[in-house]
Amino acid sequence: MKKGIVADSTKYTLSITNNSGDDQSIAVYQTLPTPGGYPVVWFSKQINNGNTVNFSWSLNWGLTWGTTEAPLGPGVTFTTQGVTQPVNPYPTAINSIDIGYAGDFYLKPKTDPDIKSGELSIRTLPEFTTD
Numbered sequence: 721m722k723k724g725i726v727a728d729s730t731k732y733t734l735s736i737t738n739n740s741g742d743d744q745s746i747a748v749y750q751t752l753p754t755p756g757g758y759p760v761v762w763f764s765k766q767i768n769n770g771n772t773v774n775f776s777w778s779l780n781w782g783l784t785w786g787t788t789e790a791p792l793g794p795g796v797t798f799t800t801q802g803v804t805q806p807v808n809p810y811p812t813a814i815n816s817i818d819i820g821y822a823g824d825f826y827l828k829p830k831t832d833p834d835i836k837s838g839e840l841s842i843r844t845l846p847e848f849t850t851d
């Protein structure tokens with residue numbers, strides 16, 4: 721393991737048993753922190769009465785850059801243009817990237833001990849431009 725990189729082995733599982741008497745469609749989603757908009761559905765599945773379905777996932781953090789034809793919002797497709805930089809939201813890990821431009825965009829990953837645990841940072845360098 722490289723110094724400054726924290727491997728995140730956080731694994732999650734969710735088991736749902738349908739004992740409602742009818743077949744059901746379920747969705748697992750994250751609630752929005754403020755009212756308005758629509759939450760992103762992580763998983764959806766038809767569960768017949770009496771059956772159990774299991775979901776499992778792990779956390780994989782990453783930062784990248786990309787472009788869109790319009791500002792990000794509902795219905796706007798984000799097309800990744802750069803390589804995704806693995807990061808972890810810990811003060812001792814790669815938790816920040818600088819983005820710059822030198823004929824093309826580039827990322828400079830770094831460990832920033834001043835960033836609080838649970839946070840990530842993206843900073844534009846002085847030569848960064850969108851023109």
